[in-house]
Amino acid sequence: MVAPDLRLISEIQGNPSTYGMNFFGDTDVSPLIGELVTIEAVVVGDFQDGDADAARDLRGFYLQEEAVDEDSDPTSSEGVFVFDNNFGVDVGIGDQVRVVGRVEQYFGETQIGNV
Numbered sequence: 001m002v003a004p005d006l007r008l009i010s011e012i013q014g015n016p017s018t019y020g021m022n023f024f025g026d027t028d029v030s031p032l033i034g035e036l037v038t039i040e041a042v043v044v045g046d047f048q049d050g051d052a053d054a055a056r057d058l059r060g061f062y063l064q065e066e067a068v069d070e071d072s073d074p075t076s077s078e079g080v081f082v083f084d085n086n087f088g089v090d091v092g093i094g095d096q097v098r099v100v101g102r103v104e105q106y107f108g109e110t111q112i113g114n115v
Contacts, residue, residue, distance in 0.1 A: 011032065040099075
C-alpha cells in the first residue's frame with residue numbers, strides 16, 4: 001500500500017464552511033470522512049491500553065499540529081484523536097509521529113481509525 005500524501009489536521013477537522021453531514025444527522029462532519037490520510041504531529045495525550053501508563057485506557061492517543069503547521073483559522077481544530085485499537089506501538093507525550101489511517105466519526109467527534 002502506498003501511503004497517501006501528508007495532510008494537515010486542520011484540513012481533516014474542517015471548519016463551518018467545509019463541514020458535511022452523516023446519516024446520524026451530525027452536521028460538523030469532516031470534509032475528508034472515509035478517506036485514507038497521512039498525518040504527522042506531536043502526541044499530546046497518551047490513552048493507549050496496556051502501555052506503561054495504566055491510567056485512562058481509551059485505546060488511542062491525541063495528536064496536535066506543530067506550531068509551524070497550524071493554520072490561522074480559529075474555527076478549525078489543530079488536534080485529533082487516533083484510535084489505535086492496540087496496534088502495538090507505544091507512543092508517549094511529546095513524541096512526533098506519522099500515522100496513516102482512515103478519517104472516521106465516533107459519537108460526533110472526528111478521529112483517525114484503521115491505523
